[in-house]
Amino acid sequence: MSITFQNVTKRFGDVLVVDDLSLEIADGEFVVLLGPSGCGKTTTLRMLAGLESVTSGDIYVRGERVNDVPTQQRDLAMVFQSYALYPHMNIAENIGYPLRVRKLGRDERENRIARVAKLLEIESLLHRRPRELSGGERQRVALARAIVREPRAYLMDEPLSNLDARLRVQMRGELKRLQHELRTTTIYVTHDQAEAMTLASRVAVMNKGRLQQLDTPLNIYNQPANRFVAEFVGSPSMNFIDGKIERGMFVSDAMKIPVAKPDSTVSMGLRPEHVHVLTQPQDGAIPASVYVTELMGNETFVFLLVGKHKLIARAPADFRAEVESKVWLRLETDKAHFFEKTKSTDYTE
Amino acid sequence: MSITFQNVTKRFGDVLVVDDLSLEIADGEFVVLLGPSGCGKTTTLRMLAGLESVTSGDIYVRGERVNDVPTQQRDLAMVFQSYALYPHMNIAENIGYPLRVRKLGRDERENRIARVAKLLEIESLLHRRPRELSGGERQRVALARAIVREPRAYLMDEPLSNLDARLRVQMRGELKRLQHELRTTTIYVTHDQAEAMTLASRVAVMNKGRLQQLDTPLNIYNQPANRFVAEFVGSPSMNFIDGKIERGMFVSDAMKIPVAKPDSTVSMGLRPEHVHVLTQPQDGAIPASVYVTELMGNETFVFLLVGKHKLIARAPADFRAEVESKVWLRLETDKAHFFEKTKSTDYTE
Amino acid sequence: MRDRRGGILQTGLVVLALVLALAPVYWMITISLKTEVDQFASPPKWFTFTPTLQHYYDAFVTRSFGQYLLTSAIVAVVSTACALTIGTLAAYALTRFRLPYGLDRRLSLWILSTRMFPAIVTAVPLFLMMRDLRLLNTKASLIIVYTAFNLPFVVWMMRGFFAEVPRDIEEAALVDGDSRLGALVRVILPLVSPGLAATAVFCLIVSWNEFLFALVLTQTDAAMTLPVGIAGRVTQYEIKWGVMSAAGVVAMIPILVFALAMQRYLVRGLSLGAVKG
Amino acid sequence: KQQLTLAVISGVEGEALKQAARDYEAQTGVHINIAEFPYANLFEKELIDLNARTGAYDLIMLDDPWFPRFTDGQHLTDLTPLLQKRGHAGPDSDFVETSVALCRHPYQTGALYALPYVGNSQLFFYRKDLFAKHGLKEPATWDDVLAAAKTIQEKEAGPNGRKLYGYVMRAAQGNAAVADFMPIFWAFGAEMFDASGKPSVNSPEGIAALQFMLELGKYSPPGYANFNADEVSAHLLQGTAAMSINWPAWIGSFSDPSKSKVLGKIEFTTLPGVRKSGQAEIGNWLIAIPRYSQNAESAVDFLLWATTADQMKRSAERGNPPTRRSLFTNAELVSKFPAYPVQLRSLETSRPRPRTPQWNEIENAFGIFLSKANSGELSPAEAMNQANAEIEKILKRAQ
Amino acid sequence: MPRSRRFLSAPNSRELLLPYLLVAPAVAVLLALSIYPLIYSVTISLQQETASGIVWSLGNFKRLLSDGFFRTAMVHTFVYAIVALACEFVLGLGLALLLNQQIRGRGFFRASLLVPMMLPTVVVGVVWRLMLNPNFGAINGTLKQLGVNTESLTWTASPRLALLAVIAVDVWQWTPFVFLVLLAGLQAIPQEPYEAALIDGSSRWQTFRHVTLPLLKPAILIVLLLRTMDLLRVFDQIFILTEGGPGFATETISLYIYRTAFRFSDFGYAAAMSFVLLALTNVVSVVYLRLLQDER
Numbered sequence A, B: 001m002s003i004t005f006q007n008v009t010k011r012f013g014d015v016l017v018v019d020d021l022s023l024e025i026a027d028g029e030f031v032v033l034l035g036p037s038g039c040g041k042t043t044t045l046r047m048l049a050g051l052e053s054v055t056s057g058d059i060y061v062r063g064e065r066v067n068d069v070p071t072q073q074r075d076l077a078m079v080f081q082s083y084a085l086y087p088h089m090n091i092a093e094n095i096g097y098p099l100r101v102r103k104l105g106r107d108e109r110e111n112r113i114a115r116v117a118k119l120l121e122i123e124s125l126l127h128r129r130p131r132e133l134s135g136g137e138r139q140r141v142a143l144a145r146a147i148v149r150e151p152r153a154y155l156m157d158e159p160l161s162n163l164d165a166r167l168r169v170q171m172r173g174e175l176k177r178l179q180h181e182l183r184t185t186t187i188y189v190t191h192d193q194a195e196a197m198t199l200a201s202r203v204a205v206m207n208k209g210r211l212q213q214l215d216t217p218l219n220i221y222n223q224p225a226n227r228f229v230a231e232f233v234g235s236p237s238m239n240f241i242d243g244k245i246e247r248g249m250f251v252s253d254a255m256k257i258p259v260a261k262p263d264s265t266v267s268m269g270l271r272p273e274h275v276h277v278l279t280q281p282q283d284g285a286i287p288a289s290v291y292v293t294e295l296m297g298n299e300t301f302v303f304l305l306v307g308k309h310k311l312i313a314r315a316p317a318d319f320r321a322e323v324e325s326k327v328w329l330r331l332e333t334d335k336a337h338f339f340e341k342t343k344s345t346d347y348t349e
Numbered sequence C: 001m002r003d004r005r006g007g008i009l010q011t012g013l014v015v016l017a018l019v020l021a022l023a024p025v026y027w028m029i030t031i032s033l034k035t036e037v038d039q040f041a042s043p044p045k046w047f048t049f050t051p052t053l054q055h056y057y058d059a060f061v062t063r064s065f066g067q068y069l070l071t072s073a074i075v076a077v078v079s080t081a082c083a084l085t086i087g088t089l090a091a092y093a094l095t096r097f098r099l100p101y102g103l104d105r106r107l108s109l110w111i112l113s114t115r116m117f118p119a120i121v122t123a124v125p126l127f128l129m130m131r132d133l134r135l136l137n138t139k140a141s142l143i144i145v146y147t148a149f150n151l152p153f154v155v156w157m158m159r160g161f162f163a164e165v166p167r168d169i170e171e172a173a174l175v176d177g178d179s180r181l182g183a184l185v186r187v188i189l190p191l192v193s194p195g196l197a198a199t200a201v202f203c204l205i206v207s208w209n210e211f212l213f214a215l216v217l218t219q220t221d222a223a224m225t226l227p228v229g230i231a232g233r234v235t236q237y238e239i240k241w242g243v244m245s246a247a248g249v250v251a252m253i254p255i256l257v258f259a260l261a262m263q264r265y266l267v268r269g270l271s272l273g274a275v276k277g
Numbered sequence D: 001k002q003q004l005t006l007a008v009i010s011g012v013e014g015e016a017l018k019q020a021a022r023d024y025e026a027q028t029g030v031h032i033n034i035a036e037f038p039y040a041n042l043f044e045k046e047l048i049d050l051n052a053r054t055g056a057y058d059l060i061m062l063d064d065p066w067f068p069r070f071t072d073g074q075h076l077t078d079l080t081p082l083l084q085k086r087g088h089a090g091p092d093s094d095f096v097e098t099s100v101a102l103c104r105h106p107y108q109t110g111a112l113y114a115l116p117y118v119g120n121s122q123l124f125f126y127r128k129d130l131f132a133k134h135g136l137k138e139p140a141t142w143d144d145v146l147a148a149a150k151t152i153q154e155k156e157a158g159p160n161g162r163k164l165y166g167y168v169m170r171a172a173q174g175n176a177a178v179a180d181f182m183p184i185f186w187a188f189g190a191e192m193f194d195a196s197g198k199p200s201v202n203s204p205e206g207i208a209a210l211q212f213m214l215e216l217g218k219y220s221p222p223g224y225a226n227f228n229a230d231e232v233s234a235h236l237l238q239g240t241a242a243m244s245i246n247w248p249a250w251i252g253s254f255s256d257p258s259k260s261k262v263l264g265k266i267e268f269t270t271l272p273g274v275r276k277s278g279q280a281e282i283g284n285w286l287i288a289i290p291r292y293s294q295n296a297e298s299a300v301d302f303l304l305w306a307t308t309a310d311q312m313k314r315s316a317e318r319g320n321p322p323t324r325r326s327l328f329t330n331a332e333l334v335s336k337f338p339a340y341p342v343q344l345r346s347l348e349t350s351r352p353r354p355r356t357p358q359w360n361e362i363e364n365a366f367g368i369f370l371s372k373a374n375s376g377e378l379s380p381a382e383a384m385n386q387a388n389a390e391i392e393k394i395l396k397r398a399q
Numbered sequence E: 001m002p003r004s005r006r007f008l009s010a011p012n013s014r015e016l017l018l019p020y021l022l023v024a025p026a027v028a029v030l031l032a033l034s035i036y037p038l039i040y041s042v043t044i045s046l047q048q049e050t051a052s053g054i055v056w057s058l059g060n061f062k063r064l065l066s067d068g069f070f071r072t073a074m075v076h077t078f079v080y081a082i083v084a085l086a087c088e089f090v091l092g093l094g095l096a097l098l099l100n101q102q103i104r105g106r107g108f109f110r111a112s113l114l115v116p117m118m119l120p121t122v123v124v125g126v127v128w129r130l131m132l133n134p135n136f137g138a139i140n141g142t143l144k145q146l147g148v149n150t151e152s153l154t155w156t157a158s159p160r161l162a163l164l165a166v167i168a169v170d171v172w173q174w175t176p177f178v179f180l181v182l183l184a185g186l187q188a189i190p191q192e193p194y195e196a197a198l199i200d201g202s203s204r205w206q207t208f209r210h211v212t213l214p215l216l217k218p219a220i221l222i223v224l225l226l227r228t229m230d231l232l233r234v235f236d237q238i239f240i241l242t243e244g245g246p247g248f249a250t251e252t253i254s255l256y257i258y259r260t261a262f263r264f265s266d267f268g269y270a271a272a273m274s275f276v277l278l279a280l281t282n283v284v285s286v287v288y289l290r291l292l293q294d295e296r
């Protein structure tokens, strides 16, 4: 089912929450909404669901305008960021409710419930009340209540945020499978890069209620439309070094690098994995000093000082370096991004 | 302030939630509770806070038994997994509440509130009601309400779960700084490995209400006490290959590897980053076939089939391989973990 | 976003209800302004009649209604305040603590049952009791009786509303270092304010309008309340409809004002949007 | 400083006494508190107080049917000694006998426990203009009444298109029904108790009387089965009914333009008879002094003062029928209240409700069955039989 | 084991006293004002005046069995209670639901709907008595104008209509109370379950049935409980409207008790009847509480 936002704006009183959002989602697509906390993701979903009125603009579903269609008739399934379980029903009833209102037969209902419960590893909880569940369990119930039906679209608001890594990877897989089977249009809010990358057919990056970029995960990562996207996507986030391009050279106080670009004032973006830390000097390598290292187990983040610039580099797990110790950096400048200063504070590539 | 759990058990009716938990936390320590959803983390915190009675066992704070000390007198600050903001107070009042009940002067209160609000980037929201906030904003308010005071210990239940990566890294830093400055004992529940690794002085891994391992982050990662820990910590999680050790050789249907260990039935654990995918055959390399690749942007997960075994490997971001295509694996067997089969289903190193 | 198509229908129904509720009141008001001849006129004169203030004069100038009003006000307000305070505390304890031997449930039940005995029968023993306590014919006696009379109501209403407050909000207050009572006052009561308001309104109304005890326990104008004063206008041979209505109108106004003030709190419910799970 | 507390009935009777009290206060400086209660509550109010011996009241107004109940409980002060102290042999001979008789326990013969203050007795009201118009003469018997009712209801129409009913009676359960029925009951020669004191309401006469009541009811406005005094008078005042039994207290309002649409059209007379000449039910307001009053002495002084001829004259001017013959015949008053001669006759020939402490209970039971008969639930015979049985029960319980 | 969750934390030793301190005042007041009257009533209900003075006996209770008035009064009382309760609940709930939604000027509506409850019962009785008067009453008068034949509509005077009439008055006066409590209850329900229900596609009715009602249950049961108890004791309005007439048609137990106690000053018998009433009320409320308990 195709979904279209057309210049949708939402204000709460004088708070501008969603700002002239236009977004086309094709039938069967899996779109991930990415954006800083408070940028309007939930509100966007709620408007689509009809839980919030749109201040201006139109929302189309299958080409028909739905601004005034009551929620019940939109036939969407939603996972609320705050779960919104029915406190007075036990888990089975909670999950079964959408089926019950659709007058499904008892048995049909029961084995559907059993199926999703198994999928989400909550079989043992079916007879408890929500308040007797842990956070993650509640979240899974909320998810179960959504996927137990086959709606025209899924709206999922950070459905895995309270799950442990293992479970999250697993659920991720299940959702992916589900979506492949049913090809149900899905809008998915998350803060987890892995989820965004693995699930999304396209990622929509929002900031302050405005759409920044809508593209495939890889393009978002590799060709960010502007500095915000570049900085927001990827963790630890991209390094930025302000400087100038003069006669084919990027020049900043700390370094001089050849680039084939017209002269301009730019800021160079380089991802941590493209900064390689060497313990021995090497020609072309830039001297730097370590000021802290973070050991992640599977890798190490090295925080460096180049002149007055701070840089972060990804190093192998076994990389060790004394604080203050001197090191040399090899920059994969071919992977660098250059964002021109424009009047807007934002830099665009 | 030192905290001790001594054989603490908690049952809800007949549900055993925390099972004979013994845990020593030194003054000023930052302990991260890690564990699958529903393993009893929150309950543990709640018992420490005095919100849940202990079924058996004792909890000591500064060596004094606190089982019967009412919550108010324990002087702890807690970030609830469910935020538990005061719906009828605006954000400023919410954050200021703990100070108000401590009869702090108006001004003192106001500038403390201002300070944390700035720290958590919620200055602009101070006059809103909780229901007018986004999930992440609410979470930050909950966090603010905790860190606005200087309690004897912080209990934080997934305080960053709903924040975006950027903010999360930043908050992580702030919490770390705070803890360094105040040296306040902190118990921190999270599902995010990065948080666990960077914040924790020690990590306590729980499963089904039982403590599995209590150790430094690196040791947890590099010397997991048992197979559960090995599998649970790290994402994507460790690869396991069951086999035997016979005369200094690890033998499984798919491979034969020399190891200096006594004969036994074992399962070999190998982290994805220790599995290197080669497109060319190489001596000692094991043939395998790719069945899916996940592109993370900064790296690529390669899912492989070795015989009937599934393996996951971390490859560089630019690694590409056709599905079904044939590849060769170099295993850093020196990094391998071997878990002996014991009567308990669990494997221990 | 509730769909608003029902809006007109809703408003229609409400207006209808309003008419049914207020017509008799309006009628009473007209009666209080009509001469006897008009009161009985048929077809009834709903709108067209020449008003007279005679009845108000009779009611308030020729008799000590002013004093009755004052007494009623004092008795009603004080007893309501007492009942609310005592009752809320009890209700809180009975919802939030588990007492041994299911005492919390038993107590609640007993408290309720004290309201089941017909006032008519308790009136006389209470009269004797007050006589021995030298409290006959005093406001105090009425305040005490009304407090006791409203208590079970308050306890049960508040129990219901407390039970609806999510635990973890209150827990947060405790963790933040507030005492139980502090949390009750600063966090829980604000959340149940609609319930509290409803309860208050009702208690006030009951004590404002109560008749039987007021009749039995008072002997002279010194402690008589408005209802007794009003009833005094029903004579053996005739009912002074006009005067009664006039008194009714006046008796109604203070409560009406109070309710309008409470209205704000009735509207503001628990805004639990901020509670997760 | 001397203090007295009075419990009075609300309404004209009480008003009169209140005013008197104020004058007394002014004259003597004795401070007098007044507690005023509606008729519906005065009885229990006083009884509870008497039973509890609080002595809160120094003087109480009481309706004569309550008297037996109060004296039965020995709650009232015997006045004779106090009177004698003040040089009176007994109650002033100017009082109408039937009224004083009410104040004695046992009736007529016993000791004196109260003094009569308001001399009410039932009167028969009718629309003289209509009677004249249709050439009817003042009804002497109940059959005349029925006939007149018939004629008027058939021939006449009420004001602005409303029906005009021949007769209006009150049959609301309780006091009302009984009060309106007793005159008919007696006129038919029925008695509530036979010579041996056994209840005999279901005697043939009694049943006939009830039969007649229903007959008359046909000419009464619908719903009279729940009428009380106020509905009855409303009908008369609005000119929608032509006849009724009622109390003198009403006479005033017929000449009050703000209440009455039948100014000067109402005539009053004594009650009609049938086998026996008509007898009204007496309904006097008495004043007594509770045994527990601490101020009996000054109470008596006030009582005597309040019942003196000229004080009672004032009360009469305020609309209360006196209990003194001299006042009924007082020219000045008669000119103001032309019905006085009739009232006196009625009063002198009136008779009290049966004098028993159980009267309230009996009246209640009796009233219920009368009301049942009037609302058509029971036939007259059934009603009377059941009533009789009920009354027997009550008496049996009393012993 | 959900019950345990009802409590914040197991009361720990230092707090053990708190709950008792909190209930103490209430218990004290109620003990003081209910125990003495109760004992008093028990004693007098077991005593009887006879020629030979006061004797102890069960006479009063025996008399209950043979008392036809008592039986009828009981029947009336229950009919009255059940019918009135049903109407008041349905109407009250309906209004509460209506006014729980965004309607312009609902504040005004809310307050105005409470007015009937605010009038002194004495006045209510009198006003309605005037309005219900078959001949001069506003009701019949207006009906007549509308061309209805009101000959047979003698309301409180007709044995058929009388009970209905007094019930109607009670409904008129007390529906606002039900409305008030239920409204407060509705206000206490959080928004989230409703939104979830909308998403799950449940119709207005289904939402009402499966979400609103269950969440409102505590409030509902409380209001039913309190109303029932008051209805079973109803006195004032009826006393003023009909005094139980015509022909006992509207006599309720309280009226009968009142008469017995105050008019016939037979307090013993009145007390005896009150105990029966007390017992019955108790039974009813225990039934309600059963329902209430499984809510918690």
Ligand SMILES: Nc1ncnc2c1ncn2[C@@H]1O[C@H](COP(=O)(O)OP(=O)(O)OP(=O)(O)O)[C@@H](O)[C@H]1O
Binding pocket: A125, A131, A132, A133, A134, A135, A136, A137, A162, B012, B015, B017, B035, B036, B037, B038, B039, B040, B041, B042, B043, B044, B081, E001, E002, E005
């Ligand atoms: N009142 C209760 N009755 C029964 N079981 C309960 C109750 N409260 C919690 N539980 C169970 O106790 C277990 C632990 O709950 P807890 O909240 O401590 O988990 P957790 O470790 O915080 O999980 P999560 O990471 O999902 O929050 C869960 O399985 C939950 O179902």
Ligand SMILES: Nc1ncnc2c1ncn2[C@@H]1O[C@H](COP(=O)(O)OP(=O)(O)OP(=O)(O)O)[C@@H](O)[C@H]1O
Binding pocket: A012, A013, A015, A017, A035, A036, A037, A038, A039, A040, A041, A042, A043, A044, A081, B125, B131, B132, B133, B134, B135, B136, B137, B162
């Ligand atoms: N009722 C309201 N009144 C005023 N502002 C509101 C209201 N609801 C939301 N907002 C604001 O709208 C903005 C967007 O809210 P929204 O919930 O869509 O954010 P979000 O993208 O979901 O953030 P998060 O990732 O933290 O959930 C937030 O800044 C929030 O403060």
Ligand SMILES: [Mg+2]
Binding pocket: A041, A042, A043, A081, A157, B134, B135, B136
């Ligand atoms: Mg959100």
Ligand SMILES: [Mg+2]
Binding pocket: A134, A135, A136, B041, B042, B043, B081, B157
């Ligand atoms: Mg938890």
